[in-house]
Amino acid sequence: MATKIQILGTGCAKCQRLYEHAEAAAKAAGIVYELEKVTDITRIMAFDVMLTPALVVNGVVKTAGTVPSVEQILALLKA
Amino acid sequence: MNPLRSKLLHVSALTAWVLLYALLPALADALAFGLFGLGRGTHLGEAVRFFLYDTPKVLMLLMLIVFGVGVLRSFFTPERTRRLLAGRGELTGNALAALLGVATPFCTCSAVPLFIGFVSAGVPLGVTFSFLIASPLINEVALVLLFGLFGWKVALLYAGTGLILAITAGWILGRLRLESWVEPWVYEARSPGGAGGIGTDAGFTWRDRLQLGRDSVRDIVGKVWPYVVLGIAVGAGIHGYVPEGMMASIMGRDAWWAVPVAVVIGVPLYSNAAGIIPVVQALLGKGAALGTALAFMMSVIGLSLPEAVILRKVLSMKLLLTFFGIVASGILLIGWLFNWILT
Numbered sequence: 321m322a323t324k325i326q327i328l329g330t331g332c333a334k335c336q337r338l339y340e341h342a343e344a345a346a347k348a349a350g351i352v353y354e355l356e357k358v359t360d361i362t363r364i365m366a367f368d369v370m371l372t373p374a375l376v377v378n379g380v381v382k383t384a385g386t387v388p389s390v391e392q393i394l395a396l397l398k399a
Numbered sequence: 400m401n402p403l404r405s406k407l408l409h410v411s412a413l414t415a416w417v418l419l420y421a422l423l424p425a426l427a428d429a430l431a432f433g434l435f436g437l438g439r440g441t442h443l444g445e446a447v448r449f450f451l452y453d454t455p456k457v458l459m460l461l462m463l464i465v466f467g468v469g470v471l472r473s474f475f476t477p478e479r480t481r482r483l484l485a486g487r488g489e490l491t492g493n494a495l496a497a498l499l500g501v502a503t504p505f506c507t508c509s510a511v512p513l514f515i516g517f518v519s520a521g522v523p524l525g526v527t528f529s530f531l532i533a534s535p536l537i538n539e540v541a542l543v544l545l546f547g548l549f550g551w552k553v554a555l556l557y558a559g560t561g562l563i564l565a566i567t568a569g570w571i572l573g574r575l576r577l578e579s580w581v582e583p584w585v586y587e588a589r590s591p592g593g594a595g596g597i598g599t600d601a602g603f604t605w606r607d608r609l610q611l612g613r614d615s616v617r618d619i620v621g622k623v624w625p626y627v628v629l630g631i632a633v634g635a636g637i638h639g640y641v642p643e644g645m646m647a648s649i650m651g652r653d654a655w656w657a658v659p660v661a662v663v664i665g666v667p668l669y670s671n672a673a674g675i676i677p678v679v680q681a682l683l684g685k686g687a688a689l690g691t692a693l694a695f696m697m698s699v700i701g702l703s704l705p706e707a708v709i710l711r712k713v714l715s716m717k718l719l720l721t722f723f724g725i726v727a728s729g730i731l732l733i734g735w736l737f738n739w740i741l742t
Binding site for chain 1: 477478481509511512513515516517519584614709712
């Protein structure tokens with residue numbers, strides 16, 4: 321099954337950087353993935369996240385308010 | 400990195416910092432008057448010396464404080480703050496929110512999710528506003544720059560009045576009972592159970608906290624240093640060349656209208672503390688009154704057009720205007736008060 325990666329954020333510079341990092345990490349991990357940007361605030365709130373950007377993997381919030389490095393995301397994807 | 404090596408590295412970095420900081424005045428003297436051969440007491444000599452001393456001083460202070468605050472902030476997540484604030488009454492809630500606003504990290508782009516997260520978890524509206532006012536207004540970069548360029552009295556004055564402003568404005572907004580002026584969907588977007596905090600404050604080790612401190616130094620100091628260098632260069636020029644009292648007639652304490660003009664110009668402007676404080680230093684150096692300068696600084700850092708646009712998503716126009724109106728009036732009063740008290 322494809323790993324579902326979602327980037328929550330209303331579209332600031334940090335969200336874009338997180339998106340790029342997540343994409344690089346997913347490619348490096350060599351997994352089948354599905355990457356989605358969630359910009360709609362009501363959908364973001366459904367994850368109960370108060371800081372953006374946030375990284376969600378298979379429906380679970382992994383980080384919020386920070387831009388983790390590619391290596392850190394890679395570790396999260398493998399865990 | 401093993402824990403012992405990491406500890407040794409941090410301790411030796413701190414020792415090097417203290418030694419270098421203590422040597423800065425002598426180093427600046429040696430460079431300006433020794434190596435460059437500039438005369439003491441000349442315009443150029445004093446300007447160069449000021450620049451060579453203040454730039455590393457402010458940057459070093461900034462690095463140390465930003466690191467410390469970065470580590471400290473790993474203890475204050477929005478989830479914990481929200482738990483502390485939920486259901487608090489007036490005034491104590493506002494005061495606590497203002498203090499936590501200083502300690503809790505958030506950037507303007509997180510204002511909306513934060514607002515909804517707080518309000519939907521039962522944090523009173525006025526208390527939420529206190530938090531939203533204090534958080535951008537009083538931050539470590541502003542305080543370090545104020546301390547480095549103006550001394551601890553101005554830094555304390557700014558922090559103190561900023562807190563009072565956040566508490567009072569939030570309290571008034573809470574008293575007005577404007578809950579119905581919040582966009583209705585905010586209350587419907589109730590977060591599921593309000594459990595919150597998934598993966599954000601769970602299980603930080605000291606290694607993670609130190610890492611967060613180093614990350615914030617790289618992020619924040621990496622972003623603001625050009626402003627700091629530029630600002631101090633301008634300050635150095637003023638220090639050496641511009642005659643005292645040049646701005647006194649326009650922004651001096653006798654010009655009562657200067658405070659409202661400063662606020663009206665400052666509110667729509669958006670800049671971080673690092674960009675605006677050197678400008679304020681220039682204004683003060685030319686004889687502007689402290690109250691006027693303080694009001695300008697607060698309105699630039701605390702309120703901005705981009706923030707208004709973002710908050711419009713959750714606040715009705717009426718509430719947004721009331722919020723900005725009350726905060727701007729508070730800043731106006733602070734400006735006048737200081738011009739009146741300080742001679």
